Amino acid sequence: MKKILYMVGVLLMVMGTMLSITHTEVQAASPQLSAKQVLMRKGQTFTLKLKNAKKVKWSSSKKAVATVKKGKITAKKPGMTTITAKSGKKKYKCTITVTSGKKKALIIYFSATGHTRSIAGKLAKVTGADSIRLVPKKAYTSADLNYNNDCRANREQNNNAKPAIATVIKNIKQYDTVYLGYPIWHGKEPGVIRTFLSMTKLKGKKVIPFCTSGGSGISGSMTHIRKLAAGATIKNERDLTGASDEEIKEWITNN
Numbered sequence: 001m002k003k004i005l006y007m008v009g010v011l012l013m014v015m016g017t018m019l020s021i022t023h024t025e026v027q028a029a030s031p032q033l034s035a036k037q038v039l040m041r042k043g044q045t046f047t048l049k050l051k052n053a054k055k056v057k058w059s060s061s062k063k064a065v066a067t068v069k070k071g072k073i074t075a076k077k078p079g080m081t082t083i084t085a086k087s088g089k090k091k092y093k094c095t096i097t098v099t100s101g102k103k104k105a106l107i108i109y110f111s112a113t114g115h116t117r118s119i120a121g122k123l124a125k126v127t128g129a130d131s132i133r134l135v136p137k138k139a140y141t142s143a144d145l146n147y148n149n150d151c152r153a154n155r156e157q158n159n160n161a162k163p164a165i166a167t168v169i170k171n172i173k174q175y176d177t178v179y180l181g182y183p184i185w186h187g188k189e190p191g192v193i194r195t196f197l198s199m200t201k202l203k204g205k206k207v208i209p210f211c212t213s214g215g216s217g218i219s220g221s222m223t224h225i226r227k228l229a230a231g232a233t234i235k236n237e238r239d240l241t242g243a244s245d246e247e248i249k250e251w252i253t254n255n
């Protein structure tokens with residue numbers, strides 16, 4: 001009897017191990033593109049990686065703007081193109097913005113629900129500056145932003161978190177002015193902005209912050225912006241919620 005029980009025990013252990021291996025395989029990390037937004041100058045190269053994937057087929061929606069070979073992107077002429085990495089039936093996309101390399105001003109913005117994006121678009125039109133969107137590695141869902149005490153945005157703001165970002169700016173050196181745009185979250189800048197400032201050297205550049213908000217204004221974000229953009233000249237910050245082209249024009253003439 002003892003022997004039978006022992007054998008059953010061993011059998012269960014083997015089955016358990018097999019099940020846990022299968023489980024691990026099912027749980028294998030899903031493929032992830034190393035960047036989702038890239039800003040690069042004509043002539044530059046940048047290599048994208050699709051992590052946790054084996055056979056990857058790469059393509060560019062506008063080969064005249066940038067080509068891609070085994071993930072290596074070569075910027076050909078100013079414009080935008082989408083790089084697609086196909087693994088099995090799934091597709092992963094990255095937007096590439098190629099610039100002329102001649103502009104001195106860059107608009108860098110984060111926008112979760114589109115307001116700051118719309119202002120950044122007007123600002124690009126009025127200034128003629130290059131523009132790039134900061135995107136988090138893990139996109140914000142509506143539940144992440146729902147104002148509940150334990151929602152992701154709230155937790156990140158309480159902890160001054162720096163969530164990983166999936167935007168790469170290859171040519172930051174060429175710019176002497178950076179317009180930095182963001183929504184106000186719980187009185188201050190969102191975590192994506194803290195991450196960006198912590199990993200980017202803006203020393204010697206002019207940084208002009210702008211925001212959109214539900215009424216709090218930009219002042220609550222300025223302590224962190226000043227601290228994190230060390231060595232930059234920070235000036236003329238403005239809440240541009242609902243601003244017209246004319247108001248933006250007036251603002252930039254004072255910058």
Ligand SMILES: Cc1cc2nc3c(=O)[nH]c(=O)nc-3n(C[C@H](O)[C@H](O)[C@H](O)COP(=O)(O)O)c2cc1C
Nearest residue numbers: 111112113114115116183184186187212214215216
């Ligand atoms: C998580 C979260 C927190 C917010 N906190 C504030 C706040 O403290 N003060 C304020 O005036 N507006 C706040 N808002 C409103 C946004 O600042 C405003 O809607 C902004 O225009 C959104 O910009 P976007 O559409 O570019 O993301 C908050 C919005 C969200 C989603």
